[in-house]
Amino acid sequence: MTEIEGAAFGLDMAVGPNGEALVVWQDAAVDQGPAVRGVVVDPAGVASEPVVVAEALAYQPLTAWGHGSFLVTYRASTGSRLLRMSADGSLVGGAPTEVGRVSDLLATANGFALALHGSGPADVSLQWLDGEAQPLGAPLAISEPAGISEAGPAIAPQKDGLGFFWDDARNANHDIYHRRTDAAGTPTSAEEVVVDDAETSRFVVAADLGDATAIAWIDDNMGVRVAKLADDGAILAGPRVIDDITSPAALAMAVSDAGIGLLIVGSVGGAILDVRDEGLERLGATVLDADPKVAFAALASTGEGFVAAWRKPEGIRVARGCRPALPR
Numbered sequence: 001m002t003e004i005e006g007a008a009f010g011l012d013m014a015v016g017p018n019g020e021a022l023v024v025w026q027d028a029a030v031d032q033g034p035a036v037r038g039v040v041v042d043p044a045g046v047a048s049e050p051v052v053v054a055e056a057l058a059y060q061p062l063t064a065w066g067h068g069s070f071l072v073t074y075r076a077s078t079g080s081r082l083l084r085m086s087a088d089g090s091l092v093g094g095a096p097t098e099v100g101r102v103s104d105l106l107a108t109a110n111g112f113a114l115a116l117h118g119s120g121p122a123d124v125s126l127q128w129l130d131g132e133a134q135p136l137g138a139p140l141a142i143s144e145p146a147g148i149s150e151a152g153p154a155i156a157p158q159k160d161g162l163g164f165f166w167d168d169a170r171n172a173n174h175d176i177y178h179r180r181t182d183a184a185g186t187p188t189s190a191e192e193v194v195v196d197d198a199e200t201s202r203f204v205v206a207a208d209l210g211d212a213t214a215i216a217w218i219d220d221n222m223g224v225r226v227a228k229l230a231d232d233g234a235i236l237a238g239p240r241v242i243d244d245i246t247s248p249a250a251l252a253m254a255v256s257d258a259g260i261g262l263l264i265v266g267s268v269g270g271a272i273l274d275v276r277d278e279g280l281e282r283l284g285a286t287v288l289d290a291d292p293k294v295a296f297a298a299l300a301s302t303g304e305g306f307v308a309a310w311r312k313p314e315g316i317r318v319a320r321g322c323r324p325a326l327p328r
Contacts, residue, residue, distance in 0.1 A: 002045045002318040006037060008311040013298035013318075014063040014070055016087045019043035021300060021307050022070045023318060024053060024061040036061045036074045040089040041307075041318050048089045054081070054096075066107025067131035073102040079119055082133050099127050099135055103152030104206075111136065113162055113185075117152035124153045124166050126185045140185045143168075143177070156206040156213050159231040161188065165215055167202045174201050176217060178233045192233040201225075205253045207260065209278060212236055214260050218248050224264050228280055237280045244285065245269035249295055250310075256301035259283050263299040263308050270294050271310045288319055 010026035024038045036053040038061075053061065059075040069084040069092050081096035100119030105112055112129040120127065120139030128136040142153070142164050153166035161182045168177045176195035182188050195201050195217070204217040209228065216226040223246055227238035245266040252263045259275040271289040276282055291312055298309040307320045 002041050002047050002320075004039050004047055004050075004316040004318065006050070006315050008296060008316050009034065010060045011296040011298050011309060011311055011316065012062045013300050013307065013309050014065045015300045015302055015307060016065050016070065018087065019302055020087055021309075021318065021320070022063055022065075022072075022085060022089065023298070023309050023316060024063050024072055024074075025296075025311075025316060026059050026061060026074075034059055036072075038063075038072065038085060038089060040087070041320070043320070045318070045320055047318075051085070051089050051091070053083065053085075053091075062102060062105055064105050064107050064112065066112060071105065071107070071112055071129075071133050073099075073105060073114070075101060082129070084133050093132070097134060100125065100139055101152075102127075104155045106155055106157070108157075113155060115142075115153040115155040115164060124164055124179075126155075126162070126164075126181065128185060140181075142179055142181070142187060144191055154204050154206040154215070157208045158213055161185075163206065163213055163231070165194070165204045165206045167204055167217070176201050176204050176215070178229070180231065180233075189232070194229060194233045194235065195225075195227070195239070203251055205251055207253045207255045209255060209260070212278075214253065214255065214280075216251060216253050216262055218251055224248050224251055224262065226260070226262060226276065226280055228278065237278075240276070240280045242274055244272050244274070250297040252297040252299035252308075254299045254301045254306055256306055257304045258306065261299055261301075261306045263288075263297045263306075263310070265289075265294045265297045265310050268292065271297070271308070273299075273306065273308055289317060 008025035036058040040048040061074040080102040084092040100116040103117040104115040114127040116125040122141035124143035125139040180189040223243040225239040248266040265271045296311045
């Protein structure tokens with residue numbers, strides 16, 4: 001396990017082509033306000049020296065690998081800023097580019113797709129980037145004007161286009177909505193409610209399964225739930241309830257050869273990696289950290305397994321080679 005010092009209040013991670021993991025976090029231990037730091041952890045678990053991604057007043061970093069570098073985004077006083085980092089953690093290119101507030105991102109064949117939250121032509125919008133992380137045109141509206149997304153949208157590849165998922169309070173209750181687009185980002189479906197119940201559903205994450213999509217979310221009364229959806233939003237499996245952590249605070253998901261992985265952290269249970277098959281049956285669960293003071297979660301695929309990151313009071317922990325264990 002790799003230990004990284006830092007007072008993290010936001011955390012994300014992506015894996016490069018040779019198994020190196022870039023961990024980015026919001027560092028609160030800065031006099032002039034929150035900053036963003038980054039560390040590359042190699043396949044042997046050795047961490048590089050921290051890199052200053054943004055000096056001050058920078059929040060909620062996200063990262064993804066694509067087109068020969070890591071794309072890193074972070075929130076600033078207005079919108080989000082974008083920059084690129086090489087596989088060894090050095091900064092690439094010039095000054096950061098500014099776009100709307102980024103909630104999620106993924107690499108595509110020709111560049112990157114950013115899910116914007118509350119800063120484009122709609123509450124949920126799409127911003128395309130080229131392979132050099134430069135914006136391509138203006139943001140495209142995904143949600144209808146009535147949409148009210150609080151936690152921000154998630155994005156995943158879906159049937160020759162993209163799928164967007166978000167928690168929406170327009171009906172006075174947080175349901176999960178879904179909308180598909182074509183390869184150009186034009187919506188090809190109406191907004192669809194894929195989770196509609198009396199509970200409050202928040203913080204949805206999504207991952208591509210090839211012929212379907214896995215989504216997971218935090219339910220205010222039931223812990224974490226996970227479902228498998230067809231491209232049209234129909235539920236193929238689930239929702240399954242994961243109640244090992246009764247007060248979940250953060251959730252991350254990734255897909256590898258080992259299965260569908262969910263990293264769940266909370267004040268009751270610590271940090272648990274739950275791994276499911278494509279029918280959402282549990283393959284195994286591993287307690288990565290029993291400390292009740294853990295927070296934040298990041299999970300990425302290494303191909304055959306997972307690399308997980310979470311925050312403890314004394315810093316960040318990164319565990320590589322995570323696979324199903326401890327059948328329950």
